[in-house]
Amino acid sequence: RARGVRKLQRLKSAFEACPELVIRNGSDLKHYRAASEGIFHFLKRFTPCVERLGLDEFFLDVTEKVAEFLGKPVTLSSIECYAEADGFATHLYKGRKLTLVETQTGVKSHVPARTSTVDQCNCGCHRRLQIGSCLAKKIRTDLFKELGYTASAGISVTKMAAKLSGEVHKPNQQTTMLPAYVPDFLAALRVRKIPGCGYSSARKLQAEGVEYVSQLRALSQKKLISLLGELIGSRLYLLCRGEDNSIVKPRGKEKTMSEEDSFLGSDNVVDVELRISQLLKGLLERTDARFERHGDLPSLLRLTVRDRVAAKKKGEQKNGYFGGRSSKQTAIPMGVFHPGDPKRDEKLISALMQLFFKLVPRNLCFHLTLLNVAVARFQPFGGASGNQTGIDSFFHTAANTSSRNNEKPLISSKRDRLESHNFFSVKMKVAKAEVASHPSLPRNKSEATHTNNYEPTKKRNRNKDRVAEGPAGSPGIIVTTDDAKVARPSSAVTAEDIDDLFNL
């Protein structure tokens, strides 16, 4: 990073910036999954309502915790050691200067800079956010002490505001945003910054001359819906005004599991089968581990491919990389995934090859650049649970899962409360746990179990190699780095410290 290497940078320019850069082929997410799970469980000690987004981002709804603290001043004072003179822990967002922007269409936009810094809300959220910010500080402090990760956090009254607040002061800091500041803060952002306005929507909006959130507000709800569809359109209509009624959704077990690999090209069936069996191998390790823990097995198998030709066509249409994938899926009889089945690999590879030939007819040439094997529709498997694949048993599974994990159901009364402006909730995001350089993560490829073993030894990556396949700058290889902070656990906080604060 210090040398100018950035995430998702082309290899060519990364090597220009840093010639001694070492690039490794492939990846093994195992250690990151484990780290993420550790953080997830850590966070659940503070509140059961934790939503995970990707591996390193979490939302916590601490509404109830904050209410408890408010009701117990003695306990409250114990986390207020984190408060500063203004009652908030570290950064309180104070607004920023807004510049007037002239866009392609000549629309001039933006609101004047705010002059007042007082909380304009009388609902008591000011106080609740003070407590929330102390709670966030406490959680981040403990996270570092116990697990060794630094994190940034945003604290506000909606998920969106919390998420965006977390980006204001970035490495290892936190920012609290009062609701009164949210609309102006949003106004000056590019629309793409709004969570929910992705690549596709941002392009459609750009075609209308809309680049900034302030301009988005000029569009009627009807217009937005016709442009972006019912769901995203109506959501964005509210989000751009700072209105976010989404709830923190504690997720249960994963619904799908997949392994994928991209490569410069594969054009023969033998190679494809080798790659597929490698992917399957990694996937089965995961389904086995899950079966041991939860006793369920998948009943759906999916293969997806990306063909270079098709991908290029799509790419021309959309100027987007993720086009050009196609998939076939099939129900799989219960129990095929059972670790005890000695013919399991055979059966599954055979099924996958059948899917492959549905995707790529035998008489056609192909040039694949990606393969993905996925499983889904996990169902409890006790051996005698019959052959249910219907929707009924699916929902039965979901219900069991929820009660077993003691997860918080989606409470409708909470949703009702969130529909007004004066939110009771404090939502917090602990973002970007900087797991990339944690000592427990593998330092080189040789420690990873899921290597590209199917490649000829000569071509396989060695530690000294800079690039595994192709010359520097060849397509298909990119640099991905994350903010890296080497964090070492110091003296552990005792369980009682936590209980003191949270078992009220």
Added chain:
DNA sequence: ATGGGTCCT
């Protein structure tokens, strides 16, 4: 332009 995921159409 990775290697995962979620949910909606």
Added chain:
DNA sequence: AGGACCC
């Protein structure tokens, strides 16, 4: 099955 979104 594909397409949007998220990291």
